[in-house]
Amino acid sequence: MNNIFIYCELTEELRIADVSQELLTKGRTLANELGVKVEAIVIGHGLSGIEKEIFPYGADVVHIADDKNLSPFTSGAHAKVLIAILRQEEPQIALFGATANGRDVGPRIASALKCGLTADCTSLIIGDHEDKKAKKSYKNLLYQIRPAFGGNIIATIINPETKPQIATVREGVMKKEVYDKQYKGEIKNFSVEGLLDDIDLAVKIIERHIEPPKVNIKGSQIIVAGGYGVGSPENFKLLYDLASVLGGEVGASRAAVDSGFAPHERQIGQTGITVRPKLYIACGISGAVQHRAGMDESSQIISINIDEAAPINNIADFAITGRVEDVIPKMIKYYKKNSK
Amino acid sequence: MSFKIVVLAKQVPDTRNVGKDAMKADGTVNRAALPAIFNPEDLNALEFALQVKDKIEGAEVIILTMGPYRAAEIIREAMYRGADKGYLITDRKFAGSDTLATSYAISLAVKKLGSFNLLVAGRQAIDGDTAQVGPQTAEKLGIPQIAYAEKLIEVNKEEITIKRRIERGVETVSAKYPIAVTVHGSADSCRPRNAKKLMQFKHSRTLTELKNEERENAELYKSRPYLMIEEWSVADIKADVEALGLSGSPTKVKTIENVVFQAKESKSLGDSNQEVEDLMIELIDGHIIG
Incomplete structure (x- = not known):
């Protein structure tokens, strides 16, 4: 008892x-x-x-x-x-x-x-x-x-x-x-x-098959995540480009998933996956607490947002004020230029 | 033999795209700024029910919702898309009900509807994200449940076969009636409004709405009783008031904190080439990347 x-x-x-x-x-x-x-x-x-x-x-x-x-x-x-x-x-x-x-x-x-x-x-x-x-x-x-x-x-x-x-x-x-x-x-x-x-x-199981998660966000040390502010599925492709260059995975906020920018399995936050990567790059994510609940223990957080007052910036180590579609290509360019 | 499908749906504030005006200056949520919508997964549930109806001759889809009088809006919406009849459970005495008290009220209303084959609900509502009312209602009705339904595989008057989401895969299950099903957001989206149904049901109202609108077309509702959306009170469903509202809710909200973001020391940067390059160099040197 x-x-x-x-x-x-x-x-x-x-x-x-x-x-x-x-x-x-x-x-x-x-x-x-x-x-x-x-x-x-x-x-x-x-x-x-x-x-x-x-x-x-x-x-x-x-x-x-x-x-x-x-x-x-x-x-x-x-x-x-x-x-x-x-x-x-x-x-x-x-x-x-x-x-x-x-x-x-x-x-x-x-x-x-x-x-x-x-x-x-x-x-x-x-x-x-x-x-x-x-x-x-x-x-x-x-x-x-x-x-x-x-x-x-x-x-x-x-x-x-x-x-x-x-x-x-x-x-x-x-x-x-x-x-x-x-x-x-x-x-x-x-x-x-x-x-x-x-x-x-009463419920009979007829068949079950296990589909291991197609993406392994949890195990990734670098996550490039996008929110509603990314604006379109086309812009979201840039996130995949950056993730691939850095050897990371792509995540998304609930708003981005609901808007059809990214599939459900990539959702990070209270109703998605909780992650603790070495680097979290939040692109166009305003930073609702439900999203933060899934990522705020990341060791380093970079935020890219046109809104300097976006709440995510308060937990970011680096807050870049700018458009996702301008900043990401530059990150890719200067990473390639400087990586050893 | 009739075949009855009851769909549970909820009208919710649209919490997904909370803009700046959704928060008041004192930091509290400005509910008035959030539009009231048909809970998204309840639309998946409605579609699921309509697909069953399409396959079973004479099947009837009844939509049941609990909420303030204006929640009749989603009942009409459901009828425009193919539901046959709607009921609204509404009473001030429901205010403050948690999921346990809510499922108690809903289970009584479902019992009042008489025998049924299928009870279908969305997995969860976006204002609470609890995913509790569907299974709790099933338990109170003493029927089994299939949670996280993703696709209707087969259905006939004896049994239903469903593909459902599980933690790391999918599972196909079948069951005889009555059975409760909660439908996942990855299931088919709801069909749009049907023009004929829209014409048929555009005058459907609850009594409260008729009073508020001061409409005097009693004749219309006498000749077409299906246009009346029935409102059920605590007395109508014969509920024990003690088991409703705050007194019937084991969960209490002790405190509510508005989210205040704790600022930590962060560097603000512009998007110039130089600034982005310096950042990438800093990250590479710190072995964060590369």
Whole structure:
């Protein structure tokens, strides 16, 4: 009771997903602050030995539900198992990756348990709350912090009256760190016998194929990203030219993706990919907080914008005032001229 | 046997292209400056529903939305594009509802509509980006869900087959009815308005709108009842008021901060040849590039 639970997702290769290990790390920090345990839940099939990828991140207990009906993931079956475990264990916090699966299964659980769920948190901290109207005070709530309203505001969400407090977090937002290589916890096998009804298995998987991401923005040390201010798909080609010369990848803001300048898989920001490259060149990006959430830990940031007052310039190391279509060709030219 | 498809849609402020006038001098969001639009992924959902309707004779598409009275605008828009009938859940008592309270209200309204085959919603709305109301409504209705639908593969009166997006690929799944489907933005865009439908539905109104417009053509609505967009209140859907609005919402907003960009020391440059060349040299020398 009162512990912190992490839903650990599996990759196609039946490894624990990065995002889940990031959440275990975060969960460990929160648990130390609260003086409680971290418990992981893994649901799938063929999971022997999986705990080895969980305990080092500081989990005290791993609940394993291993059954052929639980793999591959379907939201019906996974929700049923999660609801059963969470009802039984009564955690105070439950964390999910803001992945396709986490965002599929999380809301079903929050609905069944009638508790609050905050999507895509960028920060989770423990804090107190005083409800002046009701004259009630609450200790050690989970502050779930996320940008909202198109990134124009940052909201701190709390669930004072309901447990567990559920949050989803995107991959790459939290840091993944081994807590203790030798850390050992307890394995609890959860039996699904008699648990799953026909309706939980109603969705049949006919075929699945894995398309690895065509672009590897996350792994790139140099990213040339464009926003709405790039102006056209034609101008966007310049970004590809620069990225190719510098050995980087092309990213885009949501506005650029929505305008059809760049495909969805290149979107950087709160609802896209989070990156931490050595160099981030922001072209025609104004710098809404949702975009910044995905790139503000880049070591060096160059902004190219016609608007000297663009918010992105406040976090840029170099702010070039000018048009993208004028500046990029010059960058290419002078890079080629000076590179050794 | 009838075949009923319920589409959930939301009217949202257009948060995608927030211009300078969208922020007030005190740094708060000026909602009035943001146009209200049909939530983009709900249009993908509508198209998905219409494609099912195209393939199943006698299928009916019902559009359901929750919001202030002016949200009837998107119901009309949906009818111009092919939906058959619309319902608006509207009541001041809904104000402040989070996704849990919203899905409670919507699930009651869907139940009031009677039995259905398909419940279709956009994956998420751009004002919240939570992707929660679809699955939460499905859970409250006790039906399974297929999230992130990208393409309708096959459909008949017994079952539906859908290609959906997963984290690193795609998956084809099938299910019998009733089933909830949330549709991803990468699915087909919505067909445009149909001229005949536009003529047919241009006078469709809610009672509130008729009152506001002081229209007196009661006869028209008597002879063509499909033009009436029904408005449902908390009482109509027999909801427990305690489970709605702020009291029914487990999530509370503790604080809201307007985004203030923390300035860090940055060098401002012009776009002259010399300045760009100096920058590239600095980056090369610092081993940032090259």
